[in-house]
Amino acid sequence: MILNPAFNLGKPWRRSTKLMVASHGKSGFPRPLVAATNELNMGPGPREEGLGRRRRAVLDALLVPRDARGIVLACGFVAVAALGVSLVLFGDPLGYAYLLGAAMGYFFLQTRLVPTVLWLLISFGGAAGAKAGNASDWIVCGFGLLLAGVSLLHVPAAFRCAVDVPIRKSSRNLEGSGIRTSRNLEVESVAAGVPLDGLKPTNGRVESSDPAAAKPSLVDAGQQSHSSGVSIRAHGRLRLDFNGRDLTQRLNEQPRLEFLLSYLLARAISGAGAIDRPALADVVAPRISTGSRLDRLRKQLHALQLTLGSGAKVLLRVTNTHVSLDLTPVVCDIRDLHELSAQLVRRKALIGAELAGQTRRMLDSSAGEFLAGFNDLDHQVTGGQSTASDTVSGVRILVAGWRADLVKSLADHDEAGGHPQHSIAYLKSGLVESPDRRDLARLLVRAYLQTGQTARATELSLEYELT
Numbered sequence: 140m141i142l143n144p145a146f147n148l149g150k151p152w153r154r155s156t157k158l159m160v161a162s163h164g165k166s167g168f169p170r171p172l173v174a175a176t177n178e179l180n181m182g183p184g185p186r187e188e189g190l191g192r193r194r195r196a197v198l199d200a201l202l203v204p205r206d207a208r209g210i211v212l213a214c215g216f217v218a219v220a221a222l223g224v225s226l227v228l229f230g231d232p233l234g235y236a237y238l239l240g241a242a243m244g245y246f247f248l249q250t251r252l253v254p255t256v257l258w259l260l261i262s263f264g265g266a267a268g269a270k271a272g273n274a275s276d277w278i279v280c281g282f283g284l285l286l287a288g289v290s291l292l293h294v295p296a297a298f299r300c301a302v303d304v305p306i307r308k309s310s311r312n313l314e315g316s317g318i319r320t321s322r323n324l325e326v327e328s329v330a331a332g333v334p335l336d337g338l339k340p341t342n343g344r345v346e347s348s349d350p351a352a353a354k355p356s357l358v359d360a361g362q363q364s365h366s367s368g369v370s371i372r373a374h375g376r377l378r379l380d381f382n383g384r385d386l387t388q389r390l391n392e393q394p395r396l397e398f399l400l401s402y403l404l405a406r407a408i409s410g411a412g413a414i415d416r417p418a419l420a421d422v423v424a425p426r427i428s429t430g431s432r433l434d435r436l437r438k439q440l441h442a443l444q445l446t447l448g449s450g451a452k453v454l455l456r457v458t459n460t461h462v463s464l465d466l467t468p469v470v471c472d473i474r475d476l477h478e479l480s481a482q483l484v485r486r487k488a489l490i491g492a493e494l495a496g497q498t499r500r501m502l503d504s505s506a507g508e509f510l511a512g513f514n515d516l517d518h519q520v521t522g523g524q525s526t527a528s529d530t531v532s533g534v535r536i537l538v539a540g541w542r543a544d545l546v547k548s549l550a551d552h553d554e555a556g557g558h559p560q561h562s563i564a565y566l567k568s569g570l571v572e573s574p575d576r577r578d579l580a581r582l583l584v585r586a587y588l589q590t591g592q593t594a595r596a597t598e599l600s601l602e603y604e605l606t
Contacts, residue, residue, distance in 0.1 A: 208292050209248050215286045216244040219261060222279075233264075251290060258287035369450045370470040373408075375507035377401050381450040389446050396443050398520040399423055401510050402527045403455075403464045405534045408473050413456065413463035425524045473538065476505050480541035483548040495552045498545050502565055505542060509535045539572035543579060550582040559586035577603055 204213050220241035226234025240257045247253035262283025268276030368382035377397065379386045390397040402422060406414060414422075420432035423439065440462065444451040456463045466474060479501055483490065490498065510531055517528045546569035550562040566583040570576065580603040587596035599605075 204248055208289060211289050212248055212254055212286060213245060215258070215282070215289075216241040216248075218282075219244070236264075237261075254290035255287050258283045258290055262287065369454050369468070371404065371466075372472045373404060373510055374472055374505050375511045377404070377510055379447075379450075381448065386447065386450070393442070393446065394516060394519055395423070395439055396446055398513075398516050398527070399439055399443060400464075401513055401516065402530065403462065404466075405510065405527070405531045407464040407466050408534050409530060409537070411530070413461040415461050416459075419462050422525045422527050423521070425521055472505060473509070476501060476538065476541050476545075480544040484544050486548070489555050490548050490552050492552075495549055498549045498552075499565075502542065502545055502549070505538075506568075509538045543569045543573040543576045547576075547578055547582065550579070550586065554582070554585065554589070559589045562586060563590070577605070581605055 204210055219237050223234040223237030223241060226237060228234075240261065244254050244257045260283075262280045265276040265279030265281075265283055269280060370380040372378040372380075377387070377390070377400070379390060379400075390400065403414075406412070416433060416436060417429070420429075420436040424432045424435050427435070440455075440457055444455060444457070447455060453468045454464055454466075456465050479498065483494075483498065513531050514523075514528050517523055517525060521527070546562070546565045550559070550566055553559055553562040563583065563586050566579050566586060569579045570583065573579070580599060584596045584599050584605060587593070587599065
């Protein structure tokens with residue numbers, strides 16, 4: 140996933156080609172999405188639950204517009220429908236034409252061509268009737284010309300379509316089981332061997348004894364190299380920050396949006412890439428019909444963009460067909476953990492004191508389950524019927540493996556330095572998270588023996604069948 144600088148929420152949205160959908164142009168949101176150039180202008184995100192949602196659903200079902208232009212035109216077409224009914228009652232077949240025109244105009248209200256043509260036809264019909272001797276038809280003629288002018292006004296940006304942002308392919312060539320990093324690292328993928336796409340790594344710090352790999356601090360470099368202002372912390376409960384503004388509470392108040400963002404984050408970390416809209420709709424709303432799923436997804440994506448504000452243009456990638464998160468311009472703790480882990484795995488020698496200190500800090504800061512509480516959130520939003528929890532569980536396995544790599548390097552350093560007791564707690568935690576890591580078990584047995592804990596060393600050796 141590559142940052143697209145051309146992406147801008149302030150640009151006009153292009154119209155969808157699916158003009159025959161009954162709810163076209165009337166998404167029900169109370170205001171258009173305008174250019175968000177200042178985070179101080181971000182207001183509260185739209186409600187996803189409660190009476191407001193039910194009221195919106197009723198208005199959406201009736202195709203009631205919310206903008207001034209749409210309201211004026213809607214009132215006009217209602218008046219035309221009333222005129223058509225009166226003509227039909229008096230036996231004039233022209234009334235059926237008025238009724239058909241009113242219905243077409245109402246369904247295509249948030250377009251410019253259809254309402255303009257219909258109002259011009261109505262005005263011409265009024266002029267023809269006036270010249271035939273019915274002077275009152277001049278009112279119809281003037282009324283049609285006036286509303287034809289209103290129809291030519293710009294359609295509000297929120298009713299033009301979903302954001303269309305091309306997803307550019309990376310210029311880097313990755314192996315089928317690799318992770319996108321600055322050095323095309325190869326690691327084990329989630330469950331099915333999928334490459335971890337979208338993880339552009341930050342630089343790590345190594346000791347001066349290895350000048351070929353000497354780089355600035357991993358965490359510091361990551362924070363300096365990303366100027367988007369978006370920061371994501373996924374160890375523990377999801378936390379989202381934009382230019383110092385904590386958006387976590389706004390997400391917590393809207394469980395559907397938190398679920399959607401968490402799932403997209405897990406996919407980005409696992410390297411699954413962009414997901415097509417029908418598949419994503421099946422994940423976020425598995426218990427409803429297909430058409431309703433897509434409509435709900437469209438509304439949730441719009442609501443998520445409003446909630447993220449200016450941060451959406453660098454984080455959320457939405458096209459007419461696919462949705463994804465771009466972690467390239469974002470400060471992300473998971474990416475920092477992965478890059479440091481990959482750096483240590485590549486090393487052929489023991490780490491030095493400086494990198495050992497950085498590794499210890501990373502282990503301390505990354506303690507906690509990836510997206511803690513997601514399973515409960517899944518049950519709350521989907522009733523546990525989606526596949527989202529499987530994706531998150533796969534990423535948790537990856538994260539545990541990265542942490543185990545850090546623990547091994549740190550334990551080797553502490554043992555060589557004559558302080559094996561310093562890494563015992565990290566080794567025990569690493570074995571709890573990755574119980575299949577026999578290399579950690581061997582290191583812990585040696586640490587127990589060197590610190591005089593013979594009974595524990597024997598017990599662990601028997602448990603892992605170590606010689």
